[in-house]
Amino acid sequence: LAKTTQPISMDSYEGQEVNITCSHNNIATNDYITWYQQFPSQGPRFIIQGYKTKVTNEVASLFIPADRKSSTLSLPRVSLSDTAVYYCLVGDIRGSTLGRLYFGRGTQLTVWP
Amino acid sequence: EADIYQTPRYLVIGTGKKITLECSQTMGHDKMYWYQQDPGMELHLIHYSYGVNSTEKGDLSSESTVSRIRTEHFPLTLESARPSHTSQYLCASSPGGGSGANVLTFGAGSRLTVL
Numbered sequence: 067l068a069k070t071t072q073p074i075s076m077d078s079y080e081g082q083e084v085n086i087t088c089s090h091n092n093i094a095t096n097d098y099i100t101w102y103q104q105f106p107s108q109g110p111r112f113i114i115q116g117y118k119t120k121v122t123n124e125v126a127s128l129f130i131p132a133d134r135k136s137s138t139l140s141l142p143r144v145s146l147s148d149t150a151v152y153y154c155l156v157g158d159i160r161g162s163t164l165g166r167l168y169f170g171r172g173t174q175l176t177v178w179p
Numbered sequence: 180e181a182d183i184y185q186t187p188r189y190l191v192i193g194t195g196k197k198i199t200l201e202c203s204q205t206m207g208h209d210k211m212y213w214y215q216q217d218p219g220m221e222l223h224l225i226h227y228s229y230g231v232n233s234t235e236k237g238d239l240s241s242e243s244t245v246s247r248i249r250t251e252h253f254p255l256t257l258e259s260a261r262p263s264h265t266s267q268y269l270c271a272s273s274p275g276g277g278s279g280a281n282v283l284t285f286g287a288g289s290r291l292t293v294l
Contacts, residue, residue: 098281109269109285110222157281167281168238169214169222 070154075174084141086173088154091135096158099130099137104151104172113152114139141175149177182206185270185286192260193294200255200289202270209275211253212283215239216267228253229275260293267291 071089078084090099098117102110114121116128116137127140141148151172183204192198204211210229214222214237224237228247242264243257253272257264267290271283 100281102283107267107288107290109271109288110283111285112282115281155281167283168224171221 069168070156070170072152072154072170072173074171075176077176077178078144079178080145081143084144084148084175084177086139086141086152086154086175087136088139089136090154090156093134093156094158097156098158099128099134100155100157100167101126101128101139102153102155102169104153110153110169144175144177146177146179148175150175183270183272183284183286185268185289187289188287189290189292191292191294194259194261196260196293198257198260198291200268200270200291202253202255202286203251204253204272204284205251206272206274206284207250208272208284209250210273210280211247212271212273213237213243213245213253213255214269214271215241216269216288218267222269226255260291262293265291265293 100115101113103113104110114126114128116130118130121128129138151174153169153172155167157167186201213226215225216222223239225239225241226245228234231247234245243255245255247253267288269288270286273283274280
């Protein structure tokens with residue numbers, strides 16, 4: 067089961083772009099990379115998922131280099147409400163009976179006024 | 180609008196009581212999960228199911244049990260609660276296959292305090 071390494075915490079200011087990088091050196095061929103956001107006293111919420119290159123949605127962008135051993139979540143123009151814990155996960159549970167994804171400690175992002 | 184519902188949201192009970200945390204989803208997802216999380220700490224998978232009548236223990240040893248009699252319902256039971264069970268319990272679900280299988284939808288959580 068591939069595990070990930072990401073910074074424990076990051077600070078930013080409103081309006082800035084934030085990039086959170088995650089290392090996953092043991093990623094397997096069929097693994098997808100998925101990012102979640104969690105606010106205090108709530109369950110995590112899916113942000114974005116990718117397999118390779120770049121994925122963009124209305125919330126964030128995900129950059130994945132060719133070797134796929136790392137990925138970078140990019141949050142454009144953050145606001146105070148983006149203060150949360152961000153988790154990077156890798157895994158392939160499509161049709162798999164193993165059925166587990168590993169949530170590490172995540173990255174605590176704090177956005178300041 | 181939540182598609183996965185957990186009840187109760189908060190529960191304070193005494194040691195030795197039996198409790199059941201309810202979890203229901205309306206998305207028709209095959210896979211369901213229970214995670215345990217202490218404040219500021221990582222999520223630990225304690226149980227999961229990939230369909231009706233299938234349940235598996237997760238990575239964290241737990242004294243709780245689960246059942247999956249219906250697709251939409253995945254309750255977690257503690258036969259005799261202890262203070263060490265004080266935590267937040269998060270239920271989640273995901274589709275059975277396709278790339279969406281890695282996309283979990285979480286409930287709001289049940290915060291349990293055992294006195």
